[in-house]
Amino acid sequence: MAWNEPGSGKQRDPWRDNGGGNGPGPDMDALVRRLREFFNRLFGGRGGGPGIAIVAILLVWLAFDSVALIKAGESGVVLRFGQVERLMPPGINFKLPRPIETLYKVNVGALRTTNAQVRMLTRDENIVLIDFNVQYLVTDPQKVLFNVRDPDGTLGQAAESAVRSVIGGSNMDTILSGQRAELIANAKQQLQTTLDQYNTGLTVNALNFQNVRPPQEVKDAFDDASRALQDKQRLEEEAKAYASKVVPEARGDAATTRAEAEGYKSERVARAEGDAQRFNLIQSQYRAAPEVTRKRMYLETMQDVMTRAPKVIDFSGGKNILNLPGTQEPRASAPAAAVVTPEARGGR
Numbered sequence: 001m002a003w004n005e006p007g008s009g010k011q012r013d014p015w016r017d018n019g020g021g022n023g024p025g026p027d028m029d030a031l032v033r034r035l036r037e038f039f040n041r042l043f044g045g046r047g048g049g050p051g052i053a054i055v056a057i058l059l060v061w062l063a064f065d066s067v068a069l070i071k072a073g074e075s076g077v078v079l080r081f082g083q084v085e086r087l088m089p090p091g092i093n094f095k096l097p098r099p100i101e102t103l104y105k106v107n108v109g110a111l112r113t114t115n116a117q118v119r120m121l122t123r124d125e126n127i128v129l130i131d132f133n134v135q136y137l138v139t140d141p142q143k144v145l146f147n148v149r150d151p152d153g154t155l156g157q158a159a160e161s162a163v164r165s166v167i168g169g170s171n172m173d174t175i176l177s178g179q180r181a182e183l184i185a186n187a188k189q190q191l192q193t194t195l196d197q198y199n200t201g202l203t204v205n206a207l208n209f210q211n212v213r214p215p216q217e218v219k220d221a222f223d224d225a226s227r228a229l230q231d232k233q234r235l236e237e238e239a240k241a242y243a244s245k246v247v248p249e250a251r252g253d254a255a256t257t258r259a260e261a262e263g264y265k266s267e268r269v270a271r272a273e274g275d276a277q278r279f280n281l282i283q284s285q286y287r288a289a290p291e292v293t294r295k296r297m298y299l300e301t302m303q304d305v306m307t308r309a310p311k312v313i314d315f316s317g318g319k320n321i322l323n324l325p326g327t328q329e330p331r332a333s334a335p336a337a338a339v340v341t342p343e344a345r346g347g348r
Contacts (some may be wrong), residue, residue, distance in 0.1 A: 061097075068093045073109025075141045078102070084142055106141035111205060114156045119215065120164055126172040127218060131211040134159045134191070136204050143201030155195065155202055162190040173229065175212060184209055 069092055070076045076088030078095055079102045088095075088103070095101045117131045136155060138144050144151050166187040167175065175183065188207040195202050214222035286293040 066094055066097050068095055068103050070105065073107060074105050075108045077104045077106065077141050077145055079104070084146070087142070104141075104145055106138060106144060108138045108141055112136050112138070112152070114152060114159065115210075116156055116160055118160055118163055118167070120167055122167060122172050122175065123169055124171045127215050128167065128172065128175065129211075129213050129215055130163060130167060130209055132159065132163055132187075133206075133208045133210050134204060135206040136202050138201060139203045140201030143199050147199045147201065151200060151202060154198070154200060155191075158194045158198075159187075159191050159207070162187045162194065165190060176226070176229070180209060180212070 068076060068088060070088050070090045072090050074090060076093065078085045078088060080096070080100065082102075085101065095103060112135070114134050114136075115131070117129065119127065119129050122128055134155065138151075148154050166183050170183060184207055188204055191207060192204045195204070213219075282293065282297070
């Protein structure tokens with residue numbers, strides 16, 4: 001139906017009538033006027049006012065929210081609409097304002113520390129208390145933020161599990177002896193393996209057993225066993241020291257005896273070979289001239305015997321004795337003295 005029908009005699013205004021011609025319609029001029037008045041009140045009329053201040057504050061906030069300062073030892077993780085977009089290095093960086101991009105700062109340069117105490121049974125069924133300390137670093141801030149809800153708590157539980165695994169598989173003597181360093185290395189390796197399996201982004205820098213002791217209830221018995229172990233170690237060290245002193249001396253004496261035996265052997269062999277050669281020479285001479293050789297051998301023997309034995313010469317039947325001492329000490333088998341009497345001299 002048209003607004004102005006021919007022959008109706010009535011002109012209708014669509015901006016003032018409600019469409020039915022039964023009453024006044026909406027006044028659009030008044031609506032526009034009210035909107036203009038509202039904006040004038042908002043922006044303070046012709047220029048300046050609270051509206052411009054709000055807009056200026058908004059612009060300043062957007063400018064500052066787009067600049068990010070990452071301190072030394074920190075790393076920034078930027079999310080764009082909730083998804084990881086990039087990592088920010090230390091220094092001044094730029095990003096889109098929130099809620100488009102959100103920045104999370106993670107301290108990756110500080111060395112973090114956690115301490116705990118465990119009470120457990122060893123493999124030989126002894127109760128032991130261990131205070132341990134773990135030092136670790138954040139090497140992947142993205143994994144730390146989004147793969148682990150509580151990084152410090154997770155590392156503490158994983159460290160306790162690793163320590164229990166290593167201590168539970170060892171004897172008390174092994175834990176208290178010099179092999180403790182090996183146990184610490186095994187616990188550290190197991191802890192790092194667990195952290196890598198769960199993608200925590202944490203790296204273990206050091207793990208130490210600060211104090212290993214028995215519970216108070218069994219401390220006296222444990223102290224006795226510890227003293228016995230110390231006595232055992234002391235005796236072993238003393239035995240090693242004694243062995244290091246005596247063994248070289250014994251080896252030196254053995255070497256000296258062996259050298260003397262080798263020298264005596266060489267001497268006896270050389271003398272035997274010389275005697276054999278002399279005998280062979282004498283035998284060949286004896287075959288050539290038996291009487292001459294026999295007499296010469298007799299004279300040489302008597303000369304050797306008489307030279308080394310003292311001599312007593314008697315020319316007067318015991319009244320006048322001449323004592324001639326030997327030039328050498330007599331042998332054990334040689335006679336003590338030889339008495340030459342006129343009868344013996346004449347008989348010879």
